Amino acid sequence: MDEKAVVLIVDDANINVRALEHILKGDYQVKMATGGMEALACIAKDPKLDLILLDVSMPDIGGYDLCRRLKSDPKTADIPIIFLTGKDSSADEEHGLSLGAVDYITKPIRPLIVKARIKTHVTLKRQYDLLRAMATRDALTGLHNRHYLSDALKEKISYAMHHRLPLSLMIIDIDHFKRINDTYGHLVGDHVLTAVAQILLEHVRQEDIAARFGGEEFVIVLDNCSVHDACVKAEIIRQMIENLYPEGIRVSASFGVVQLSDHLDKPAKLLKHADTALYKAKESGRNKVVVCREKLKNTL
Ligand SMILES: [Mg+2]
Incomplete structure (x- = not known):
């Protein structure tokens, strides 16, 4: 300014x-x-x-x-x-x-x-x-906030549906974040969030959205991107976070990935199915990328 x-x-x-x-x-x-x-x-x-x-x-x-x-x-x-x-x-x-x-x-x-x-x-x-x-924008991380995400996602979905273009979404959740906060304090927790957010910012294209969805939860919306390409990107980000060691702390994250389809054509549905995939990633040991397989054959 x-x-x-x-x-x-x-x-x-x-x-x-x-x-x-x-x-x-x-x-x-x-x-x-x-x-x-x-x-x-x-x-x-x-x-x-x-x-x-x-x-x-x-x-x-x-x-x-x-x-x-x-x-x-x-x-x-x-x-x-x-x-x-x-x-x-x-x-x-x-x-x-x-x-x-x-x-x-x-x-x-x-x-x-x-x-x-x-x-x-x-x-x-x-x-x-x-x-x-x-x-x-989210004040701490500089990522877009949830309010922006919900507006922009609606627009991106209707554009992608209209032009029959693929669109993918991933939810990212930092593993055991509460433990980091409890062990090292909230200030260190904030540094971890900022460091992870920086990786997300560096890995999205101009046309994508990277948003802070909740406390330690992030959402990335990838324009014109198949679920396969989204998973490749998620895996790169997962490894970057694993090798990050912010404040010297080992940090990892779990990912749920989903692609827009005729059945998953609303923001709430995409987020819900991405969240279900994320839950599976958490349940099966964390620090991994899980794809929502539901109705994949109907993807655009
Ligand atoms: Mg003149």
């Missing part, structure tokens, strides 16, 4: 771009584009922007069109946009704001006003990002 916020200036007049850059470069990391197409290319390359300062009249893609496009794409919809334009009628201003822009500033540029308004909206954006991260 201490990093400088990133502001993209989009204006077809180079002189405006330079003037704005001069005003903002001390406080922000400034990116520049001299047209709508160039702006789109810049955003596609790095969508992590904190604010866009957008000219309305440009020859290739106009500012209103560009705003509409960005607001309709979930990847860019949350980036605040401020129109900066010579069009100063209230109808223009109303139109700009109706497209989802947070503010509308008319030229000629008054540096202090531009700076103050940008500061307000960048601050709001960063507070929003922070709140969202707090609402969807």
Whole structure:
């Protein structure tokens, strides 16, 4: 959060771009584009922007069109946009704001006003990002929380069912965790959880979900992944945890793996069957991966 916020200036007049850059470069990391197409290319390359300062009249893609496009794409919809334009009628201003822009500033540029308004909206954006991260992440481990998992899993299942793509899920439970807490204390227990979570984070792809499900229980959702591939991954993670020795303590974990199918097509069903497989892993000696074999022949 201490990093400088990133502001993209989009204006077809180079002189405006330079003037704005001069005003903002001390406080922000400034990116520049001299047209709508160039702006789109810049955003596609790095969508992590904190604010866009957008000219309305440009020859290739106009500012209103560009705003509409960005607001309709979930990847860019949350980036605040401020129109900066010579069009100063209230109808223009109303139109700009109706497209989802947070503010509308008319030229000629008054540096202090531009700076103050940008500061307000960048601050709001960063507070929003922070709140969202707090609402969807587990504070101790940095993994997604259970609340996020239940929403995201529902979406992933409906996407996979619709496109007939495989999806697998694993539940991971640290073996004898209560004993670790009782023997070494909760602080050490927390270190063990964080260390295991780090392994999970390192082994999931961008599109997967790694979540803390409960105390010492984790869930990984693997997009476009067969149960066979999920088991290979589970086995790698199991070995990593076995060789981890966080705080010098021997730690192991048990795994229950399940694949989405026409019969297991709801979050609750997938979790329940993964949990049953996990229970079998625990019952048969722990530190192992067990697959839910039920209705495997009907998998997608
Ligand atoms: Mg212009």
